[in-house]
Amino acid sequence: MIPTPEITARREWMALLARTNPARLAALLPDLPTHATLRPPEIGTVMVQGRAGGTGAPFNLGEMSVTRCVLQLDTGEVGHAHVQGRDKAHATRAALLDAMMQTGAAAHLQAAVLGPLRAEEIARRSARAARAASTKVEFFTLVRGEDQ
Amino acid sequence: MxxxxxxxxxxxxxxxxxxxxxxxxxxxxxxxxxxxxxxxxxxxxxxxxxxxxxxxxxxxxxxxxxxxxxxxxxxxxxxxxxTTLPRFGASRPIDTAAMDLSRRISATFKDLPGGQILGPTFDYTHRLLDFALMAEGEAPMTPDRAAAPPESAPPEPAPHVTEMLNREGLIQTEAASDAVPPDLTREPMELPATRPLRLQALTRGDEGFVLSLAYSTQRGYGRTHAFVGELRIGAVAVEMDIPELGFAVQIGEVEVTECETVNQFIGSKTEPPQFTRGYGLVFGQTERKAISMSLVDRALRWKELGEDFVGVPAQDEEFVLMHADNVQATGFLEHIKLPHYVDFQSELELIRRLRAEALQLNEAAE
Structure with missing residues (x-):
């Protein structure tokens, strides 16, 4: 199945919300709209899989903690969240934002919340990449005495 | 009892x-x-x-x-x-080729696409105690950031070293599959084990145990001639299919260490001469464990590669898998310190009786 542009955009913001620092998200989105709870925030695990040799058969690497929830705005939109960690407020906020992104408020939220989160993440990643690049080495093989 | x-x-x-x-x-x-x-x-x-x-x-x-x-x-x-948490499901297998690298080295190729990145390593330190870390109340030493390039260029793609060898057909291919892997946390371990089950047992196995077994293969107990083809550490995205939504979403990111060994292999009854692989993948920055895991993984693969079983511990699947778990080992080991009074009472009685009988026999003989 080829994902529609809507699904691609939604996957992108859901991923960003799952990775983001909960405190930062709360600072950018302090007020939450009224909503109904379809699935209350629940803490559980997801079994993370790897592949033998990086590309072969899947195997179970270990679990990670995840909090999920499903909420519905008064206007009917349903928001889902699966976020890393055990922070129920984080899952609630992510689900509500997912729902609100399906309303007319999307453009505003994109600019006020998702945009800054994305920019901060890119800055963090490039700082890390630059740090890694500063430890890049060039090894030279030397001719040893006994080879001459 | x-x-x-x-x-x-x-x-x-x-x-x-x-x-x-x-x-x-x-x-x-x-x-x-x-x-x-x-x-x-x-x-x-x-x-x-x-x-x-x-x-x-x-x-x-x-x-x-x-x-x-x-x-x-x-x-x-x-x-x-x-064990108190519900499990929501399994992720898609993580894509370690797309890792955000903080370390990536190869002992086999000096120049490789994406370069060699040392990262925050203990390698090349002098292992001298740093008394500056003990000087309390002083500002921590600020690392020298001057060396970092000012521009934050996106990192170059860094393909797996083994994939480069694979393109030449010089290394055994890992057959891709989407089989559901066995889970030893859900079903009791069954032997003989498949490679996915072995990898799960090794990645959660005791670091000291896996290290010692790996070391034993290097010292000659089942030599596998391993080179670290590649060792990489970094963050990888975790994606899971959400059935209610009908698509996969990223649920977070984990840091992992991955080690791929390239092992000399002269061929066997069933396989042509080629390089073979050992694989290690472990949560976190855990490179000693990941390297150890890949050596033990390779040693355990003797059967599928048509090698001889030479009877060394690292080849013995039952020995390795049944003793790798430190919680199981600790539980069984330490339970012998708990009250065994009834058991011991019967042992006492047995020894007393045997002694009395032996003494009687001796007396009768004299």
Missing amino acids: YVAVKGGERAIDAAHAWLAEERRGDTAIAELSVAQIRAQLALAVNRVMAEGSLYDPDLAALAIKQARGDLIEAVFLIRAYR
Whole structure:
């Protein structure tokens, strides 16, 4: 199945919300709209899989903690969240934002919340990449005495 | 046999109260916070996450604090907590080729696309105690950031070294599959095991045990001629299919260490001469464990590669898999200190009777 542009955009913001620092998200989105709870925030695990040799058969690497929830705005939109960690407020906020992104408020939220989160993440990643690049080495093989 | 005993509640309560006091230690010294453990003892946290089979740095740090730094006890706490949580499902297999690298080295290729990145490593340090770390109250040493390039260019793509060899057909191919892997945390381990089951047991196995086995293969107990083709550490996205939504979403990111060994292989009855692989993948920055895992993985693959079983421990699947788990080992080992009074009573009676009989026989002979 080829994902529609809507699904691609939604996957992108859901991923960003799952990775983001909960405190930062709360600072950018302090007020939450009224909503109904379809699935209350629940803490559980997801079994993370790897592949033998990086590309072969899947195997179970270990679990990670995840909090999920499903909420519905008064206007009917349903928001889902699966976020890393055990922070129920984080899952609630992510689900509500997912729902609100399906309303007319999307453009505003994109600019006020998702945009800054994305920019901060890119800055963090490039700082890390630059740090890694500063430890890049060039090894030279030397001719040893006994080879001459 | 361990037999239940009654009584001793007051002594047990007092022992636990003392344990709590000992855990805190001298109250004139500031208490260690969980956040400090997570941030400053990160490699201990990583080990507890890997062997506890639960990626959650906060919980691993808490377990280390509660266990007074006893990492196997901390792993036990994490395993016990994990059983209280529902499992939402399994992720898609992580794509380690798309890792955000903080370290990436190869012992086989000097120049490789994406380059060699040392990252925050103990390698090339002099292993001299750094007394500056003990000078309390002084500002921590600021790392020299001057060397970092000012521009933050996107990192070059860094393909797996083994994929480069694979293109030439010089290394055994890993057959891709989407088979559902066995899970030893859900079903009892069955032998002979498949490679996915072995990899799961090794990644959560005790670091010391896996290290010693790997070392034994290097010293000649099942030599596999391993080179570290590639060792990489970094963050990888975790994606899961959400049935209600009908598509996969990213649910977070984990740091992992991946080691791929390239092993000399002269061919066997069934396989042509080529390089073969050992694989290690472990939560966190845990490179000793990941390298060890890949050596033991390779040694255990003797059957599928048509090699001879030469009877060494690292080739013996049952020996390796049944003894790798430090929580299981600790449980069985330490239970012998718990009350065995009834067992021992019968042993006492047996020895007394045998002695009496032996003495009687001796007397009769005299």
